[in-house]
Amino acid sequence: MAASTRLRGARTGLQRAALGTGAVFCLAGILGFIPGVTSNLESLSPAGHGSGALLLGIFQVSVLHNLVHLLFGVAGVLMAATHAQARNFLVYGGVVYLVLWLYGLLVGDTTPANFVPANNADNWLHLSLGLAMIALAVMLARGPAPSTTTENSTAPATSSSPPGTRRH
Numbered sequence: 001m002a003a004s005t006r007l008r009g010a011r012t013g014l015q016r017a018a019l020g021t022g023a024v025f026c027l028a029g030i031l032g033f034i035p036g037v038t039s040n041l042e043s044l045s046p047a048g049h050g051s052g053a054l055l056l057g058i059f060q061v062s063v064l065h066n067l068v069h070l071l072f073g074v075a076g077v078l079m080a081a082t083h084a085q086a087r088n089f090l091v092y093g094g095v096v097y098l099v100l101w102l103y104g105l106l107v108g109d110t111t112p113a114n115f116v117p118a119n120n121a122d123n124w125l126h127l128s129l130g131l132a133m134i135a136l137a138v139m140l141a142r143g144p145a146p147s148t149t150t151e152n153s154t155a156p157a158t159s160s161s162p163p164g165t166r167r168h
Contacts, residue, residue: 011080014140018086021093021133022076029070032061049110049117060119068116087137094133101126 011019031037032055038044043052047064055061072093079085100116104123107113118126 012083012086012140014083014090014137015080015086017136017140018076018089019080021090021136022073022078022080025069025073025076027073028055029066029068029073031055032066032069047115047117049112049115051117058121059125060117060122062117065116065118087141090133090137090140094130094137097126097130097133101130 032053033041033044035041037056038061039054039057040052045051045053045062047062049060051060051062051065053061076089076093079089100118101123104118104126116122
């Protein structure tokens with residue numbers, strides 16, 4: 001019988017952070033389509049800076065922007081399965097958000113190059129998200145290594161006493 005490679009025990013803090021981050025991005029993607037949570041939903045465009053829809057009345061969104069949030073969130077939830085993948089999601093996702101912040105600052109809010117779309121509030125949120133995700137990855141990757149005990153382990157138990165002797 002082959003041993004399972006599924007990890008036993010609770011998720012690491014890093015995995016919980018990636019799972020939580022992914023869940024929040026999924027929620028943001030869904031909320032971007034809900035009237036009342038997103039104002040001016042009737043002016044939600046497929047993509048581009050012309051979308052007048054505002055998530056929470058602040059963050060400019062489009063269909064593309066919402067779908068990107070959903071896909072990014074699903075990636076985070078799936079990558080939370082292992083410690084290494086969770087770290088990669090937080091680090092590389094954080095880098096992506098820092099690049100989006102720079103892109104938003106360089107292209108401006110009303111240019112055709114702003115295809116996601118992103119307004120000034122989005123730009124500063126991207127900076128915050130990028131820094132927070134990288135900080136989580138760095139802080140939570142420290143500490144003890146995750147357990148690699150597998151189910152159906154066939155390793156024999158060890159004892160410090162010779163066989164056949166009793167401990168007192």
